[in-house]
Amino acid sequence: MDPRPAAKPQYDLYLNGAWVPSATGETFETLNPATEQVISRVAAAGERDVDAAVKAARAAFDAGKWTQLSASDRGKALLRIAEGIRKNLDELAFLETIDAGKTIGETKNIEVPLAAELFEYYAGWATKITGETIPVRGNYLAYTLREPIGVCAAIVPWNFPLLMAVWKIAPALAAGNVMIVKPSEFTPLSLLKLAEIVHEAGLPPGVFQVLPGFGPSAGAALVRHPGVDKIAFTGSTATGQTVMREAAATLKRVSLELGGKSPNIVLEDADPEAAARGAIAGIFYNKGEVCAAGSRLFVPEKLHDAVMEKVVERAKKLVPGDPLDPKTRFGAIASKPQLEKVLGYIQTGKAEGAKCVTGGERAKVGDGKGYFVQPTVFDGATNQMRIAREEIFGPVLTAITYKDLDEVIALANDSPYGLAAAVFTRDVKKAHVVARRLKAGTVWVNTYNIYDPALPFGGVKQSGFGRELGSAAIDNYTELKSVCVDLNL
Ligand code: NAI
Ligand code: MG
Numbered sequence: 001m002d003p004r005p006a007a008k009p010q011y012d013l014y015l016n017g018a019w020v021p022s023a024t025g026e027t028f029e030t031l032n033p034a035t036e037q038v039i040s041r042v043a044a045a046g047e048r049d050v051d052a053a054v055k056a057a058r059a060a061f062d063a064g065k066w067t068q069l070s071a072s073d074r075g076k077a078l079l080r081i082a083e084g085i086r087k088n089l090d091e092l093a094f095l096e097t098i099d100a101g102k103t104i105g106e107t108k109n110i111e112v113p114l115a116a117e118l119f120e121y122y123a124g125w126a127t128k129i130t131g132e133t134i135p136v137r138g139n140y141l142a143y144t145l146r147e148p149i150g151v152c153a154a155i156v157p158w159n160f161p162l163l164m165a166v167w168k169i170a171p172a173l174a175a176g177n178v179m180i181v182k183p184s185e186f187t188p189l190s191l192l193k194l195a196e197i198v199h200e201a202g203l204p205p206g207v208f209q210v211l212p213g214f215g216p217s218a219g220a221a222l223v224r225h226p227g228v229d230k231i232a233f234t235g236s237t238a239t240g241q242t243v244m245r246e247a248a249a250t251l252k253r254v255s256l257e258l259g260g261k262s263p264n265i266v267l268e269d270a271d272p273e274a275a276a277r278g279a280i281a282g283i284f285y286n287k288g289e290v291c292a293a294g295s296r297l298f299v300p301e302k303l304h305d306a307v308m309e310k311v312v313e314r315a316k317k318l319v320p321g322d323p324l325d326p327k328t329r330f331g332a333i334a335s336k337p338q339l340e341k342v343l344g345y346i347q348t349g350k351a352e353g354a355k356c357v358t359g360g361e362r363a364k365v366g367d368g369k370g371y372f373v374q375p376t377v378f379d380g381a382t383n384q385m386r387i388a389r390e391e392i393f394g395p396v397l398t399a400i401t402y403k404d405l406d407e408v409i410a411l412a413n414d415s416p417y418g419l420a421a422a423v424f425t426r427d428v429k430k431a432h433v434v435a436r437r438l439k440a441g442t443v444w445v446n447t448y449n450i451y452d453p454a455l456p457f458g459g460v461k462q463s464g465f466g467r468e469l470g471s472a473a474i475d476n477y478t479e480l481k482s483v484c485v486d487l488n489l
Helices: 047-063 071-087 089-100 104-128 161-174 189-200 215-224 237-250 272-288 301-317 336-352 405-413 428-437 472-476
Strands: 013-015 018-020 027-032 037-043 140-148 151-155 178-182 208-210 230-234 253-257 263-266 296-300 355-358 376-381 396-402 420-424 442-445 478-486
Touching: 013 047, 013 189, 027 089, 037 189, 047 151, 047 178, 047 208, 047 215, 071 089, 071 104, 071 161, 071 189, 089 104, 089 161, 089 189, 104 161, 151 161, 151 215, 161 178, 161 189, 161 230, 161 472, 178 215, 189 208, 215 237, 230 237, 237 253, 263 272, 263 405, 272 296, 272 301, 272 396, 272 420, 296 301, 296 405, 301 355, 301 376, 301 396, 336 355, 336 376, 336 396, 396 405, 405 428, 420 428, 428 442, 472 478
Parallel strands: 151 178, 151 230, 178 208, 230 253, 263 296, 263 420, 296 396, 376 396, 420 442
Antiparallel strands: 013 018, 013 208, 027 037, 140 478, 355 376
């Protein structure tokens, strides 16, 4: 009587409204990082599949069955997708948990519901995308049209496999674009399930396609293909640079959501308890595999002991465990390469002379299989250490002590990245002053990791450009056309 959902042993590409194997027959295995067991075998898209998908997308776009559908009918289709996500909540959460090592509490209560909410939010936008009339010199009627860009491709990572894609799919479709998604090779399952849901929602073939596969083959083929008009990428800064370089050949529109080394600043007047809670939420949500993770914690000398004691106490309570157990608060690192990277950085931190005050080791869960790491906190670090400069993308917090406000703002901004930041203070004035001085796409005050479909998100500096979510994402997926009409009789 166990109603627990299951993954299929084998998945194909979702191309032009049908499930097909890849042209070469190539496949790959996706693993459960909590057990190291193979979950499913998945078709790996290559250049020929990408070409077929782009042709199908172009045909769908040009036929106008989606683009020229009334905006209200497009909105209704997005609502049907949202409904499908809610109906399949258990299966989507299960697939996301076994494929990416996320806790079932996070996938079921937060991330999958948020994916549905995103489709609902952008369903509302479909009917509200408008141009303007512009007062120009002379006897002319001048106005702007906001038109879809055309064939968009999303290349997404493994840390939020479903959500990072939906951030792109929902606004792109609302604006009348067609979309091809390439999931990460580590976590293709939730997006393949989404393809089933979209299929059932009745979108015309070619409007939405999912091509699992590897970055250098499927990903690179999408970036190079002259038939793709826009690439929306989330992932590492290094790959983002490659995408931008390759996209230049065809001058594709590009938006990049890249890495971060976000500062979490505790001011002297902060409540140490609230600051510690924020530090923990900032770094340990989703095992630290969050682009906006608050991986640098700046603590004032005066509050150092009070804050760090509480941080360590709370970190110790986050015990890694079976992600499918609803009681587990801390899951498995998403893949073996990522596990090795995180453990490597922990060694680096120790060698650089930072003090590891909790964690610092691989964690043993159950029979010892699975890529688990203890929540780790380094104290007494400097902003010059590699663990303060490079994105670790794991459960490793680097705490740095500072003396005064100007110093901490300079240190916080001394990073190649600028995705997010947070400040903890009881002083309203200081909160806003610091928010203005931080070079980041998002600043949280007395909280961390708050996201909303309506609130734009994106980076400055090497964290990328372009804004997702909110009305900003509509700009990201539309072109502005100016029309000028002679009214001289
Ligand atoms: P990645 O940036 O290489 O992968 C992200 C996506 O890009 C995947 O779908 C991948 O298949 C694709 N890709 C890879 N090479 C490509 C290419 N040449 N052309 C087109 N697409 C390509 O990230 P990866 O290797 O999975 O993780 C490495 C590191 O990147 C992590 O340790 C972490 O530090 C960082 N990262 C940051 C993320 C963020 O949200 N900021 C997300 C994922 C990883
Ligand atoms: Mg996996």
